[in-house]
Amino acid sequence: MSSPSSPVRDALFSNPLDKLASFSFDEQVARVFPDMIKRSVPGYSQILGMAGVIARRYVPEGGRIYDLGASLGASTLSVAQQLTHLEQLEIIAVDNSQAMTERCQQLLTETLPQRPVETCCADIRTLNYQPCDLILINFTLQFLPPEDRQPLLDQLFAALRPGGALLLSEKVHFTDPRQSQLLFELHHDFKRANGYSDMEISQKRTALEDVLRTDTSEQHLQRLKEAGFSFSSQWFQYLNFASFLAIKGGGQGDDNEST
Ligand code: GEK
16 A cells, blocks of 8 residues: 555546446545545635634643544644644544545554544544634535535534634635536536546546535525524635634633624
8 A cells, every 4th residue: 555645646536437336435535635636626625724723722731633534634734834823632533444544544644653543433413522722624515415414513512612713725616507517517617627538527526416515605694693603604715615713712812702
């Protein structure tokens, strides 16, 4: 097996496949994942970079952080690198794919020997959440059945300490069909520019069809509000990918403003 940190090019959909199975986060995907996500998700590296910056603002000494749908721990890594000044810190990286969790553990041990991270192979809908200061849920909610999204956000809100933050990133669609179509097409152009062929793009789209279901930004903001967040804001958009920051009121300097 290659080292989890050596880059492997994603060519999973480069040959015509007779029968397209639904996309799953198995060993094959875990092996090429860093290359796949970098070439497929516009703004991925900017969001990861900001995850670390956001963590510096919301995580105190002795704080606890969850990274939900952690895959290979890229968000965890960004956060840990920004919090080296904190001696006591608990980071829990959760994913329900065994292939991802095993690789994640190996990778984090290799790259972050000084900061142990707990990796946990579990479904984020059934985890027993402990009080925490920051929750990262980057490109994961979109894989849950839509009816499970609000109950999960309610749970996450309950687990956050007052003043804690939730960073949610997602692929989105738009209420205006022309905007949806244009940004959808530009996203395909983005993938083509990153070396994916039309066949790869179309086969992956088919494999993801029933697995990844998007919401609009308005739906996300409404859910965050319903969960109880006193403030939430879409701080980032790159084509049809967006990121939201939601704060649980009651922390220092909180003015209970809502958007
Ligand atoms: C990153 N956040 O690199 N419970 C736990 N994990 C789940 C569940 C679930 N119910 N459903 C899906 N996953 C990462 C990228 S990838 C995004 C996240 C993408 C996991 C799934 O196994 C996969 O590893 C991850 O969510 C989504 O910052 O591939 O587009």
